[in-house]
Amino acid sequence: MASQDITARSATTTPMPQVRQVGEVAKLIDTSKCIGCKACQVACSEWNELRAEVGHNVGVYDNPNDLGADSWTLIRFAEYENPASGNLEWLIRKDGCMHCADPGCLKACPSPGAIVKYANGIVDFNQDKCIGCGYCISGCPFDVPRLSQKDHKAYKCTLCSDRVAVGLEPACVKTCPTGAIVFGSKQDMQMHAAERIEDLKERGFAQAGLYDPAGVGGTHVMYVLHHADQPSLYAGLPEAPAISPLVELWKGVTKPLALLAMGAAVLAGFFHYVRVGPNRVDEEPDPGEPTVHQVDPSVHVVDPNKQP
Amino acid sequence: MNNEIERYTPAERSNHWAVAILFVLAGLSGLALFHPALFWLSGLFGGGVWTRILHPFLGLAMFLLFLVLAIRFARYNHLNAYDRQWLKQMDDVVNNREDRLPEVGRYNAGQKLLFWVLVLCMLVLLVSGIVIWRQYFGEAFGVGLIRLAAVAHALAAFVLILGIIVHVYAAIWIKGSMGAMLYGKVSRAWARKHHAAWLREIGRK
Structure with a gap:
């Protein structure tokens, strides 16, 4: 046909x-x-x-x-x-x-x-x-x-x-x-x-x-x-x-450009990660926390190796 | 003493992830109709007709749950003078030099801006989506308005998707923030580094 x-x-x-x-x-x-x-x-x-x-x-x-x-x-x-x-x-x-x-x-x-x-x-x-x-x-x-x-x-x-x-x-x-x-x-x-x-x-x-x-x-x-x-x-x-110009805008060159922009945004993120790298926190001991070993006076530790 | 502090309650996390799941579903079904190159995505929803049927309901559910989320978080997202300064130092932001930036509260200026962009996009998507929803509103609007709504819908979706790409990447980039939304907790050191004013504020409580 x-x-x-x-x-x-x-x-x-x-x-x-x-x-x-x-x-x-x-x-x-x-x-x-x-x-x-x-x-x-x-x-x-x-x-x-x-x-x-x-x-x-x-x-x-x-x-x-x-x-x-x-x-x-x-x-x-x-x-x-x-x-x-x-x-x-x-x-x-x-x-x-x-x-x-x-x-x-x-x-x-x-x-x-x-x-x-x-x-x-x-x-x-x-x-x-x-x-x-x-x-x-x-x-x-x-x-x-x-x-x-x-x-x-x-x-x-x-x-x-x-x-x-x-x-x-x-x-x-x-x-x-x-x-x-x-x-x-x-x-x-x-x-x-x-x-x-x-x-x-x-x-x-x-x-x-x-x-x-x-x-x-x-x-x-x-x-x-x-x-x-x-x-x-x-x-x-x-x-x-x-x-209609609105239909041309809606279905025209804008859509592939929009797809390109979305892809570019993802790539920009990837390359930022590769170049600048992740932002990590140094987990230093918190100054507000007690860091000294607490001794319970009621507990006696016997250490046989220890000389009196 | 616990070294971790709560950033998001279980209700906030559930709300966030429900919106996120619906965003992915509404987004993929919408992209299927956005450009022929992505029409194959309609296969994920059972074909073109099912994609057309489901997409508006997914979008509506996303909007309603986003509304709840936005009401929860709106009060933390008022922009102020520190935020304007923060935005001016975008170069320091993207190069991990937060020591040079003004002290940040619960949210930084980027997060606040994203919040308002999402609010705006969601509103435009809802209104324009109803106008182009032929099955229920086919007779309700004139063709000129429907054409305008189709353009507005695509544009708002484009901006929303770009915003979410930035949002997701920021979560991958700033280590510890993904944990905040998954388990609710952040370390004090994380809070001090990224949201020092917020840490001080919750310390006062």
Whole structure:
């Protein structure tokens, strides 16, 4: 399965296989074509055998209310009054893992191999190696991974890595009735997006554009947005996502330096002992103690060798 | 007449060693998650998942017992002018020239500083540890705070471990101090050499 070469692996400090030149894949989500039918959510739950608990309506169309360990994709609805046109726009976005080229989850994960990135760009969680610490959630710039309360393992969209490995498109792509979700090589998807953007611009969306944020090295799930200048309109899509500087500090060069410092402290002690040596106390007789032999006058010692 | 004097009561020694054992356990399980090079340490605790489960409880137990220890010893650890002088003569300290140093009470300035560094680290570890404890507090805090807490936790643990390396080495270096914490007793000569003011003080009692 050449497409499944692992090119990055969590908590691993040595290079992973890089030799084979595998083409990158991408899923393109065209928000201007999405009708919010949630067929993708259903296809996802069917293919991945996920059955989220039926929740409660909280007054918006989002159902369930949030991504979860058993809801890997979610249609989010946002209402936007466009000040330019005066129109009420219903902005609908399919949320889920963006499959970053520089994944924050993978950077934060402390368990070797629990998070991997395949050569084709898919970022996947191996739940058998997941220890349930939730660091991936802190590492993610898109707030995507979720810990299951059943097994304390983290879950998220796999981009149907199992389907893609055998040449199929992800389940959500296959089911989308309007063709709002398409899948192919990243290059093809960028070209397809360019055509769509041109079309949108002709239809009055001057700021239409592709969401493929450079801050995370680009993503393998991309959006066509009518308002690419304001991604946050789409239910809080980050404007300029990047791995948080705090995560970089936490997982960056500081840790090997800290290990080095600890090792150096132990060595410093050892060499101090060798050079300066231990600090011993001369146990001289204590002046406060009686040092003279006490003679008990009632005891007579008879010494036959002693001359009278 | 006994030439030895009591430095630590059995309760103080037990308390100290309970904290020490928990420090080793919390430290090793924490280091397993600190850097990939040390992930193998998770094997000591039954694997990665068990390490993740046990580490916060070990840390919590360490904090609670340390709190008791800190309350026992806090009154001996107020820094004073002699301590500042002692710290200025660090060169004499590390070269075994304590005859040139100002007279030391129950604890020297290094020990007092270590005490307060440990208090600070333990507090930071407790608070940040709760914030990053996903199993029970996963929903309670925002991601920005959790990221900050993760950095603070690692930093405080790093400072704590460095402090304990110094502490353990000092105990190996200064002969007689290990015995004080193991059996509770030190000789009068040891007390006079290292803690003369303390010896005078207990002599008055």
